[in-house]
Amino acid sequence: MAVDGDDNVHLAYYDxxxxxxxxxxxxxxxVIPTTTGDTTGIITVSVDTYLAAGTxxxxxxxxxxxxxxxxxxxxxxxxxxxxxxTRNSIRVxxxxxxxxxxxxxxxxxxxxxxAWEVMTVPAANTPLIGEFVCNGVPTSGTLDTxxxxxxxxxxxxxxLVGYMTDTRYEGAILxxxxx
Numbered sequence: 205m206a207v208d209g210d211d212n213v214h215l216a217y218y219d220x221x222x223x224x225x226x227x228x229x230x231x232x233x234x235v236i237p238t239t240t241g242d243t244t245g246i247i248t249v250s251v252d253t254y255l256a257a258g259t260x261x262x263x264x265x266x267x268x269x270x271x272x273x274x275x276x277x278x279x280x281x282x283x284x285x286x287x288x289x290t291r292n293s294i295r296v297x298x299x300x301x302x303x304x305x306x307x308x309x310x311x312x313x314x315x316x317x318x319a320w321e322v323m324t325v326p327a328a329n330t331p332l333i334g335e336f337v338c339n340g341v342p343t344s345g346t347l348d349t350x351x352x353x354x355x356x357x358x359x360x361x362x363x364l365v366g367y368m369t370d371t372r373y374e375g376a377i378l379x380x381x382x383x
Contacts, residue, residue: 206265208276214265216251216280218258224314225251225258225282225297229305251297251308251320255286260334266341268360275302281339281365284324288333294325294367296339296378325376329369340364 206214211232219226231245252258261282268277279298287293297308301319308320316322331337342359362379 206263206278208265209267210276212276214263214276214278216258216261216263216278216282218261218282222250222253223256224253224309225261225280227251227278227280227299247305249305249307249319250311251280252282252284252295252316252322253309253311254314254316255284257282257284257286257295259283259285260336262336262338264339264341266343266360270302273302279339279341279363281325281337281363283331283333283335283337283367285333287324289330291327291330292324293331293333294327294337294365294376295322296325296363296365297322298363323378325365325367325378327367327369327374327376329371329374331374332368332370335368338366 208214213230215228217226226248228246228248233245259282261280264279265276267274277299281296284293284295297320300321306319307317308322309316342362344359362377364375364377366373366375
């Protein structure tokens with residue numbers, strides 16, 4: 205769970221009944237306790253339901269400006285169980301379509317819709333199934349990678365991912381244009 209600067213609540217979770225990674229947006233107006241139990245504006249969507257995706261997750265939200273619009277973008281890092289014990293089990297997803305809050309996968313066949321960007325993080329060693337996948341979303345312009353400083357003109361378009369493997373702790377910096 206994450207709360208953004210406008211007091212909106214963002215939830216990411218693995219749904220054991222339906223299978224897969226889901227995201228719920230709860231606008232601040234729905235958070236204020238009321239006697240009516242108003243749930244207006246609460247939206248839940250699938251993010252990644254292809255096979256057994258979405259365990260050991262972490263959610264961060266970053267305020268970003270796209271054109272003239274400023275919005276909060278959720279970033280979810282997670283373990284994809286169907287690729288457990290392989291180097292392809294770490295994933296990151298972020299919302300890419302802001303016209304409406306839409307499902308990232310189709311209910312009928314679990315194919316991706318394009319409303320969410322879902323990326324497999326390349327790992328050097330096999331990530332451990334029982335460990336969480338952590339992420340950070342920088343808001344400043346300089347990234348330091350083990351003594352070599354990389355000046356990144358727009359670090360707010362990068363994601364830091366960390367996870368345990370069978371030999372050590374690994375991390376990745378996703379630093380290309382993410383949208």
